[in-house]
Amino acid sequence: xxxxxxxxxxxxxxxxxxxxxxxxxxxxxxxxxxxxxxxxxxxxxxxxxxxxxxxxxxxxxxxxxxxxxxxxxxxxxxxxxxxxxxxxxxxxxxxxxxxxxxxxxxxxxxxxxxxxxxxxxxxxxxxxxxxxxxxxxxxxxxxxxxxxxxxxxxxxxxxxxxxxxxxxxxxxxxxxxxxxxxxxxxxxxxxxxxxxxxxxxxxxxxxxxxxxxxxxxxxxxxxxxxxxxxxxxxxxxxxxxxxxxxxxxxxxxxxxxxxxxxxxxxxxxxxxxxxxxxxxxxx
Numbered sequence: 436x437x438x439x440x441x442x443x444x445x446x447x448x449x450x451x452x453x454x455x456x457x458x459x460x461x462x463x464x465x466x467x468x469x470x471x472x473x474x475x476x477x478x479x480x481x482x483x484x485x486x487x488x489x490x491x492x493x494x495x496x497x498x499x500x501x502x503x504x505x506x507x508x509x510x511x512x513x514x515x516x517x518x519x520x521x522x523x524x525x526x527x528x529x530x531x532x533x534x535x536x537x538x539x540x541x542x543x544x545x546x547x548x549x550x551x552x553x554x555x556x557x558x559x560x561x562x563x564x565x566x567x568x569x570x571x572x573x574x575x576x577x578x579x580x581x582x583x584x585x586x587x588x589x590x591x592x593x594x595x596x597x598x599x600x601x602x603x604x605x606x607x608x609x610x611x612x613x614x615x616x617x618x619x620x621x622x623x624x625x626x627x628x629x630x631x632x633x634x635x636x637x638x639x640x641x642x643x644x645x646x647x648x649x650x651x652x653x654x655x656x657x658x659x660x661x662x663x664x665x666x667x668x669x670x671x672x673x674x675x676x677x678x679x680x681x682x683x684x685x686x687x688x689x690x691x692x693x694x695x696x697x698x699x700x701x702x703x704x705x706x707x708x709x710x711x712x713x714x715x716x717x718x
Contacts, residue, residue, distance in 0.1 A: 442675040450569065451561040451681055454628045455667030457572045458637070461579040461621045463663035466642030467655050468583070468614060472594040477511065478638040480533030481615075482622050482631050484510035486540025489556060489626075494547055500571060500623050507619030510536055512612075559630035561671065561681040568627040575624040579617045584656075590614060591652055629682040637663065640689035647696040662692065 442448045469478055488506025492499050510532055517528045583590065593600040593610040601607045618638070625634045645659035670685030677684070 442672055447562050448671070448675060450564045451671050452668060454561060454564045454569055454572055455671055455681070455685070456664055457569065457576050458625050458628055459663040459667045460660055461576050461583070461617070461624060462637040463641040463659040464580055464583045464656055465617060465621050466638050466640065467645065467652070467659050468590055468594050468642075469618070469638060470642035470646055471591070471652070475639050476529050477514070478618060479635045480514060480529040481507040481510050481618055482634040482638070483533045484536035485622060485626070486556065486631060487536055487543055490540055490543040490547060500626070503623045503626060504619050506536065507622055508616065511615040511619065556626075556630060558633060558680065559626070559628050559682045561628045564627055572624040572627070575620050579620050579624075582613070582617060586610070587656065629685070633682045633686050636686035636689060640686070640693055644689070644693050644696045647693075647700045662689075666692065
């Protein structure tokens with residue numbers, strides 16, 4: 436029993452568990468809207484595009500989180516504007532924009548002498564989380580999570596049918612860019628824990644898993660939070676014993692859960708189809 440409880444006795448592991456639970460709320464809630472709206476690539480684009488903002492903020496002596504947020508919003512807005520004013524598809528535009536900004540970030544990072552380790556920026560450092568990073572993530576979690584919970588019905592209609600949302604008198608413009616701002620803030624909150632590359636897993640997997648398990652969107656929201664929080668705790672706990680980094684272990688667990696949910700959905704669909712066929716023959 437002492438061996439099983441050992442991870443909870445270390446301060447750095449306690450901080451890792453805490454930061455995981457904190458960021459699981461906004462990432463899971465936001466993932467539901469991103470999955471429904473088909474913005475998986477947008478989350479990937481923004482998560483990669485914050486790198487030049489981090490480096491520039493370091494050069495200018497500004498907080499790194501401010502640079503990351505500004506760069507993320509620039510990427511999201513630029514992708515949307517280019518897609519609306521050109522014949523190129525939005526996914527193509529996002530691919531060009533985020534790869535270009537990510538390349539710019541790498542060039543700036545190499546050109547500038549910095550004490551920031553690139554691995555921590557790309558892959559996170561959950562075992563080295565400090566108190567101020569936990570507080571920042573907590574504040575962002577409360578702001579983003581609270582806004583998504585309060586406005587989930589409006590955001591649901593906007594994500595499902597923007598034209599209907601506009602006809603219903605909803606502030607579509609503010610909902611659109613508010614969702615982009617929430618995504619950028621959430622990526623900032625996950626920056627210290629999971630890094631840029633693995634943040635996309637947290638922004639997509641919980642919502643995708645919940646989408647396969649439940650039918651109602653309101654249920655999908657809290658189920659995704661439970662899945663994300665459980666994966667956070669399980670991945671961090673398992674990483675202690677297998678001597679791996681917590682962030683990729685968490686993403687692997689989410690991937691495994693997604694495969695299980697996908698297989699379950701296929702089996703249920705086949706069983707329902709077989710029952711309908713049997714009922715038709717009986718009738």
